Amino acid sequence: MANYEFSQVSGDRPCCRLSRKAQICLGIGLLLLIASVVVAVILLWPRAPLVWEGKPTTKHFPEIFLGRCLVYTQILRPEMRDQDCKKILNTFKRAFVSKNPCNITKEDYEPLVQLVTQTLPCNKTLFWSKSKHLAHEYTWIQGKIFTLEDTLLGYIADDLMWCGDPSTSDMNYDSCPHWSENCPNNPVSLFWKVISQKFAEAACGVVQVMLNGSLSEPFYKNSTFGSVEVFNLDPNKVHKLQAWVMHDIEADSSNSCSGSSINELKLIVEKRNIAFACQDNYRPVRFVQCVKNPEHASCS
Amino acid sequence: MAAQGCTLSLWLWLWLWAPLLLPLLRGARAAAARWSGPGTTPHLQSIFLGRCAEYTTLLSLQPGNKNCTAIWEAFKVVLDKDPCSVLPSDYDLFINLSRHSIPRDKSLFWENNHLLVMSFSENTRRLMPLCDVLYGNVGDFLSWCRQENASGLDYQSCPTSEDCENNAVDSYWKSASMQYSRDSSGVINVMLNGSEPKGAYPVKGFFADFEIPYLQKDKITRIEIWVMHEVGGPIVESCGEGSVKILEDRLEALGFQHSCINDYRPVKFLMCVDHSTHPDCVMNSASASTQRESPSLFTAVHASLIISLLVALTSSSQV
Numbered sequence: 001m002a003n004y005e006f007s008q009v010s011g012d013r014p015c016c017r018l019s020r021k022a023q024i025c026l027g028i029g030l031l032l033l034i035a036s037v038v039v040a041v042i043l044l045w046p047r048a049p050l051v052w053e054g055k056p057t058t059k060h061f062p063e064i065f066l067g068r069c070l071v072y073t074q075i076l077r078p079e080m081r082d083q084d085c086k087k088i089l090n091t092f093k094r095a096f097v098s099k100n101p102c103n104i105t106k107e108d109y110e111p112l113v114q115l116v117t118q119t120l121p122c123n124k125t126l127f128w129s130k131s132k133h134l135a136h137e138y139t140w141i142q143g144k145i146f147t148l149e150d151t152l153l154g155y156i157a158d159d160l161m162w163c164g165d166p167s168t169s170d171m172n173y174d175s176c177p178h179w180s181e182n183c184p185n186n187p188v189s190l191f192w193k194v195i196s197q198k199f200a201e202a203a204c205g206v207v208q209v210m211l212n213g214s215l216s217e218p219f220y221k222n223s224t225f226g227s228v229e230v231f232n233l234d235p236n237k238v239h240k241l242q243a244w245v246m247h248d249i250e251a252d253s254s255n256s257c258s259g260s261s262i263n264e265l266k267l268i269v270e271k272r273n274i275a276f277a278c279q280d281n282y283r284p285v286r287f288v289q290c291v292k293n294p295e296h297a298s299c300s
Numbered sequence: 301m302a303a304q305g306c307t308l309s310l311w312l313w314l315w316l317w318a319p320l321l322l323p324l325l326r327g328a329r330a331a332a333a334r335w336s337g338p339g340t341t342p343h344l345q346s347i348f349l350g351r352c353a354e355y356t357t358l359l360s361l362q363p364g365n366k367n368c369t370a371i372w373e374a375f376k377v378v379l380d381k382d383p384c385s386v387l388p389s390d391y392d393l394f395i396n397l398s399r400h401s402i403p404r405d406k407s408l409f410w411e412n413n414h415l416l417v418m419s420f421s422e423n424t425r426r427l428m429p430l431c432d433v434l435y436g437n438v439g440d441f442l443s444w445c446r447q448e449n450a451s452g453l454d455y456q457s458c459p460t461s462e463d464c465e466n467n468a469v470d471s472y473w474k475s476a477s478m479q480y481s482r483d484s485s486g487v488i489n490v491m492l493n494g495s496e497p498k499g500a501y502p503v504k505g506f507f508a509d510f511e512i513p514y515l516q517k518d519k520i521t522r523i524e525i526w527v528m529h530e531v532g533g534p535i536v537e538s539c540g541e542g543s544v545k546i547l548e549d550r551l552e553a554l555g556f557q558h559s560c561i562n563d564y565r566p567v568k569f570l571m572c573v574d575h576s577t578h579p580d581c582v583m584n585s586a587s588a589s590t591q592r593e594s595p596s597l598f599t600a601v602h603a604s605l606i607i608s609l610l611v612a613l614t615s616s617s618q619v
Contacts, residue, residue, distance in 0.1 A: 060353035063368075067350010070343045075441050085343075141419045141573050159358065283576040287569045290583075291420070294565040300583055 049165035050100070054178030057162045057171040065089050068156045080118065080152060088156075091115050093171070096187035097164040101177050104187050109194045118151050122205030122237075129225040130212040131246060137288050138210070145208070148199045163187050196224050200232035206240045207233065210285065213247040213256055219265040230268060240275040244282035249293045256280045335383070337460035337469070340453040341442045348372055351438045352398075359424055366434065371397045375438075378471075379453060383445040384464035388475035395479050398435040402428055404486035411500070411507050412493040413528065420491075420567055427489065430480045439472055474510045481514035488515065488523045491567065492544065495533040499543035512550070522557040526564035531575040538562045 018026070058064065069085035095108040124145045128135035135147050148154040163176035163186060177183035209225060211218040220226050233241070243265065245257055256262070257278035269276045281298070290299035341347065352368035360366075374393040378386045408429040410417045421427045430436035445458035445468045459467040490507070492500035502508060527544055529535050537544050539560035551558045565583070572581035 059357045060368075063346075063350050063353040064357065065350075066346050067348075067354060070347045070350065074342055074347070085346075137419075137422070138573065141570055284573045287573045287576060287581075290569040291566045294569060294583075299569070 047167040049167055049172050049174060052101075052163075052172075052175040052177045052183075053181055054176045055161050056173050056175050058160045059173065061160065061162060061171060062089060064160065065092070065156055069152070072152055072155050076155075077152070083116065083152065088112070088116060093164075095191075096162070097171065098166060098169050099164055100166050101163040101172070101186050102183040104185050104190045106190060106194050109191060112153070113194060113198055116153055118153075120146050120151070120202060123207075124205075125199070125203040125207045127200075127207065127209040127225050127229050128211075129209065129220060129223045130215055130218070131210045134246060134285065134288060135210045138285050141288065142284070148196060151195075151199065153195050154199075157191060161188060192224065193228055196228045197232045200229040201234060203233060204237040206242060207238055208242045208244060211243055211245050211262075213245040213280065214251045217261045218245055218259070219243075219261045221264075226265075230265070231272075233272065233274060235273040238274055240277060241269050243276070243278040244285055245278060245280050246285055246289070247281060249286075249289045249296050249298060333457040334448055334454070335445075335457040335459040335463050337458045337463070337467075338443045339455040339457050340444045342455065344442060344444055344453070345372065345376075347442065348375065348438050351440075352434070355434050355437050366398065366400075371438075378468050379444060379446055380451065381446060381468070383448055383454065383459050383468060384466055386466055386468040386471045388471045388478070391472055391475040395435055395475055398438070399479060399483070400434055402433060402480070402483045402485070406486075407480070407484035408489045408491060409507050409511055410491040411502055411505055412496045413491055416528070416567065416571065417491060419570055430476060433476075433480060435479065436476050439469075439476070444468055473506060477506050477510040478514045481511045482516060484515065485519035486521055488520055490523060490525045491564075492525060492527050492547075493530075494527040494535060494537050494544075494562070495530040497534075497536055500527055500537045501543040501547040503543060503546060512554070515556075517555060520556065522559065523551055525558065525560040526567060527560065527562050528567055528571065529563055531571055531578050531580045 066085055066089055069083070069088055073080045073083045073085065091112045095112060096104055099108070126135060126139060126145050126147045128147055132149075136149060139145050139147050139150050149158045161176055163172050164170075165172045176188070177186045230241075243257070243262065245262065247256075257280050262278055266276045266278070286298065290296065293299060349368055349372055352366070352371055356366045356368065371394060374397050375391070377393075378390050381390065406428040408417060408421060408427040410429060414431075417429050418431060421429050421432055424432045431440045443458050445454050446452070447454040458469065461467070461470055494500045525539070525544070525547065527537065527539055529538075536542075539562050540548065544560065548558060548560060568581075569583070572578070572583070575581050
């Protein structure tokens with residue numbers, strides 16, 4: 001009998017050519033390859049931005065931002081002519097682009113705040129609460145007193161809307177979080193909170209606040225003034241807060257300096273070692289209201 | 301050795317004379333401003349585009365897409381022209397692309413009170429002066445011109461009417477003024493400065509030469525003139541006086557119904573914001589601003605009624 005048996009040659013059966021170890025290695029390698037392809041697809045595949053209920057980023061936002069910055073620094077306040085508006089825009093955007101617009105923090109806006117410093121003269125700060133239009137009409141004509149929106153950053157951002165999205169480095173021009181969507185840490189709210197705080201911290205001397213006397217609560221604790229600005233005034237720099245309680249010309253006078261809402265403000269301010277004074281229908285601001293109602297009794 | 305001596309003396313010479321020469325050179329450079337007006341506003345294009353975007357996005361009263369890039373392209377052709385050869389017609393395409401309608405009764409013409417006009421108009425909410433119309437808004441407070449002998453903008457100075465008539469900025473405002481007049485309708489308001497020493501109505505000016513002639517009589521109901529005086533300021537002219545009378549006579553001759561008010565109350569309140577305790581700012585209805593009107597049909601009817609009444613009274617008393 002011929003002494004030959006067929007030995008198991010690797011070429012005969014390809015699937016069993018490899019050793020067990022090699023098979024395992026190959027299997028794992030294949031799995032890893034598939035996994036990395038899947039991950040790459042997930043990461044690189046263009047995703048749609050998150051959808052929100054609120055108005056989107058203002059159309060032509062970068063052009064409007066840059067234009068306003070340049071008008072402010074070159075024309076309105078030429079002492080700030082050396083500010084680099086393109087840099088300010090880029091630093092501003094970095095606070096919120098490529099991020100989830102509900103996860104914005106104060107620190108995100110810190111580089112912007114460091115970049116733009118504007119010192120205002122003492123006794124020239126005007127806060128406002130529920131009286132924005134009237135306050136701005138007053139500062140525009142008076143020219144020497146500043147609301148937040150008369151500072152560079154406030155001027156640029158007033159009435160604009162913006163937000164980003166994790167899927168893109170561009171701003172979201174489709175939608176942004178609405179206040180009703182339980183998203184308090186959105187880019188716009190955080191921005192105003194941060195610069196309101198800085199505005200209050202920098203104030204000195206006698207500061208003013210314009211309140212709306214035609215509301216049931218002229219001083220509203222949950223407003224930006226009531227929750228941020230009042231508590232960030234520095235008692236070492238600010239020795240007095242003067243409130244102007246303005247009533248609508250047409251409406252009947254309701255709350256005034258002697259009301260409970262203003263008294264609440266008085267207590268808060270005095271507790272912080274700042275003197276408090278109040279005036280009903282401060283005359284220069286009343287004149288602004290009289291422009292629309294020149295024949296009204298209180299305009300005589 | 302001689303060469304070294306020469307170099308040394310050259311250096312000595314420079315060291316001695318430099319303190320005198322340098323200031324002269326610097327002064328010479330500064331004195332070399334070619335024209336009498338401010339130079340091109342830095343970042344002109346970005347400001348222009350930003351304002352255009354803001355106007356068409358945030359202030360827009362009507363639908364219809366304005367292409368800000370195209371508007372800029374049309375505007376910037378003047379930046380390639382000789383600074384004293386820019387005509388109002390060079391802005392025709394720019395005006396054509398940026399033109400939009402002006403709401404009836406909302407036009408406000410003015411002379412010598414730019415800031416007051418801006419405050420009173422409230423950013424198109426109350427009235428719409430030329431600086432609140434797109435083709436007036438983009439260029440407001442800006443300056444621009446090409447260099448005299450080179451391409452590129454002149455940032456040092458730009459010509460005014462003192463230097464030459466056909467300069468870029470004046471031609472812009474002439475062109476914009478003419479269009480603004482053509483598109484105005486209803487009640488036309490004119491705010492003049494009665495404290496201006498040279499007269500409230502400049503007989504040669506944008507209003508006189510580039511606005512009045514282009515008003516469309518068939519679209520206009522009447523013209524109301526407000527002569528404002530500075531708080532505590534000099535009363536140089538009032539309604540019916542001086543150059544204001546010249547204006548009133550001209551409007552009369554052109555066939556416009558017109559009236560004139562001294563210190564129009566709503567504007568006066570605005571001027572008084574910063575002077576609330578000044579005696580000029582004690583506003584009572586009794587001292588209401590005085591009014592002069594053109595002899596209108598209404599007045600004529602009124603007069604004839606009074607005459608008839610008087611005649612009736614006298615005749616009845618004779619009986």
